Amino acid sequence: MLKIHIPYAHASSIFDIEMDFFKKEGVKTLLVDLDNTLDSYQTKTPSKRVYELKDKLAENGIQMIIVSNNTGKRVTTYATELNVPFISSIGKPFARKLIKKMKELGIDLTTSMMVGDQTVTDIACGNRAKIKTVLTDKIVKEDQPTTHFNRLFDRPIRRSLKKKNLLREWRSL
Numbered sequence: 001m002l003k004i005h006i007p008y009a010h011a012s013s014i015f016d017i018e019m020d021f022f023k024k025e026g027v028k029t030l031l032v033d034l035d036n037t038l039d040s041y042q043t044k045t046p047s048k049r050v051y052e053l054k055d056k057l058a059e060n061g062i063q064m065i066i067v068s069n070n071t072g073k074r075v076t077t078y079a080t081e082l083n084v085p086f087i088s089s090i091g092k093p094f095a096r097k098l099i100k101k102m103k104e105l106g107i108d109l110t111t112s113m114m115v116g117d118q119t120v121t122d123i124a125c126g127n128r129a130k131i132k133t134v135l136t137d138k139i140v141k142e143d144q145p146t147t148h149f150n151r152l153f154d155r156p157i158r159r160s161l162k163k164k165n166l167l168r169e170w171r172s173l
C-alpha cells in the first residue's frame with residue numbers, strides 16, 4: 001500500500017452517500033468512475049438509481065462527470081444516455097489527462113471529488129490530482145476481464161487500509 005492509495009473517505013456504495021456530505025465538503029463537481037461504481041460493466045444504459053443520483057446532485061448544484069478508463073464507445077453510449085459530461089480512456093492511475101481535461105472544461109479541482117471502486121486506479125488518480133477521494137465497494141461481483149489484474153493489488157491494499165484504520169466512513173467525517 002502506498003500513500004496514494006489512501007482514500008479521503010469510504011462508502012459502501014455511491015448511492016448511500018447523502019447530499020449533505022458533498023455539500024459539507026464543498027463539492028461542486030463529482031468525478032465518478034463508471035464500471036462497478038455506477039453500474040456493472042455489462043450494463044449498457046444507466047440504471048434508474050443512477051438517473052436519480054444525477055438529478056439529486058444537480059438539485060444540490062453538483063455536476064456529475066463520468067471519468068472512466070474504459071474505451072470511448074462504452075462510455076460515450078452510457079454518458080450520452082445519462083446526459084452528463086464524460087472523459088473516457090482517462091489513464092487512471094495517472095492524473096495527467098484528467099488535469100488537462102478539467103482545465104479545458106474550466107473545472108476547479110479544489111471543489112471536485114473523485115468516487116470509485118478501485119484503490120489502484122480511482123483513488124491513486126484522485127490523490128495524484130490532489131482531489132478528495134471516496135472509495136466504494138464493488139456493486140456487482142463481476143469485473144470486466146481487464147480489471148482482474150488490478151484486483152490482485154486492490155484486495156490486499158483494502159485489507160491493509162482496514163487493518164491500519166485508514167478507511168474512514170463518510171458518515172464519520
Ligand SMILES: [Mg+2]
Pocket residue numbers: 033034035036037116117118
Ligand atoms: Mg470501476
